[in-house]
Amino acid sequence: MDSEVYISLLAFVAGVIFYLLTTREIMKNLGFDADERAFEVAKLSAMRTLELVLLIVVVEIFYSSFISKNEGLFRFSSLLLLVILFGNLAFRAYYSRVM
Numbered sequence: 001m002d003s004e005v006y007i008s009l010l011a012f013v014a015g016v017i018f019y020l021l022t023t024r025e026i027m028k029n030l031g032f033d034a035d036e037r038a039f040e041v042a043k044l045s046a047m048r049t050l051e052l053v054l055l056i057v058v059v060e061i062f063y064s065s066f067i068s069k070n071e072g073l074f075r076f077s078s079l080l081l082l083v084i085l086f087g088n089l090a091f092r093a094y095y096s097r098v099m
Contacts, residue, residue, distance in 0.1 A: 050088060057081045 026041070057080055064073040 050084070054081070054084060057084065 057077055061074060061077045061081065064070050064077055
């Protein structure tokens with residue numbers, strides 16, 4: 001096996017362990033019943049995750065256009081950024097009307 005396979009496997013196992021420990025900590029802090037605090041935590045974590053994904057996509061766009069000069073990667077990253085931005089905007093408009 002290549003070293004890349006071992007690194008990928010190690011990263012996967014580390015991610016699973018991190019996920020399990022984090023889930024256990026959240027359940028310990030919030031309890032098992034979903035209340036207003038749990039919904040607020042879920043909302044804030046979703047918002048921060050979206051911001052992180054947007055930041056990664058923007059960095060990827062800069063990398064693909066200036067460093068690697070890969071046109072296909074640049075187009076895909078730009079399309080992904082637009083889908084995320086307009087999807088977020090559409091969900092905000094929908095939920096502002098429904099709620």
